[in-house]
Amino acid sequence: MASFSRSSFPSRSAPSVDLPYLRAYSPTLQGQARALLEQGRLGNILARRYGQAHQIRSDKALYDFTQEFKQRHLRNAGTINKVLFDNKIHVVRHALGLHTSMARVQGGRLAAKHEIRVATLFRQAPEEFLRMIVVHELAHLREKDHDKAFYQLCTHMEPDYHQYELDTRLYLTHLDHGGEPLWGGGPVVQQVSEQLSE
Numbered sequence: 393m394a395s396f397s398r399s400s401f402p403s404r405s406a407p408s409v410d411l412p413y414l415r416a417y418s419p420t421l422q423g424q425a426r427a428l429l430e431q432g433r434l435g436n437i438l439a440r441r442y443g444q445a446h447q448i449r450s451d452k453a454l455y456d457f458t459q460e461f462k463q464r465h466l467r468n469a470g471t472i473n474k475v476l477f478d479n480k481i482h483v484v485r486h487a488l489g490l491h492t493s494m495a496r497v498q499g500g501r502l503a504a505k506h507e508i509r510v511a512t513l514f515r516q517a518p519e520e521f522l523r524m525i526v527v528h529e530l531a532h533l534r535e536k537d538h539d540k541a542f543y544q545l546c547t548h549m550e551p552d553y554h555q556y557e558l559d560t561r562l563y564l565t566h567l568d569h570g571g572e573p574l575w576g577g578g579p580v581v582q583q584v585s586e587q588l589s590e
């Protein structure tokens with residue numbers, strides 16, 4: 393008589409890969425992302441969904457791009473003193489961008505100094521990803537916390553905010569797992585665009 397012990401079954405619960413950029417999403421979504429990652433399809437899907445990289449390469453261009461959004465949506469929300477690409481940001485707690493406000497006394501008045509930093513890897517990315525980050529950091533001028541009012545302001549500035557944030561996080565997940573940059577130039581991008589034009 394055959395007897396089965398638990399150990400005669402292959403373990404089906406291999407520890408699942410941790411996806412730090414997707415922690416805020418549902419287990420279902422994380423499972424889908426994990427499957428695409430394992431099948432090696434995540435990068436292709438993103439490359440197909442978004443076209444080319446934007447042309448905003450300098451801090452000056454990034455400042456102008458940010459300022460345009462601010463003028464349109466948050467004209468009275470203080471002054472942005474500085475906007476820049478920062479290559480140290482991705483190391484810090486999986487942040488995409490950073491917004492800092494410093495208050496200092498200036499001529500007897502308290503003046504707030506606002507600075508927006510965007511992770512350098514978004515210098516070579518679709519415009520949608522950059523826009524999402526800029527919108528997010530600008531919204532922090534008004535709303536400090538990631539609450540309902542904050543996300544309402546984000547979607548007011550960019551109606552597809554949530555889709556772009558998810559896709560940006562999927563891209564970071566792709567890179568985190570050894571995927572090649574999709575918009576960074578070089579042979580990989582060429583390969584992808586050749587596949588796309590087939």
Ligand SMILES: [Zn+2]
Nearest residue numbers: 528529532538
């Ligand atoms: Zn934030």
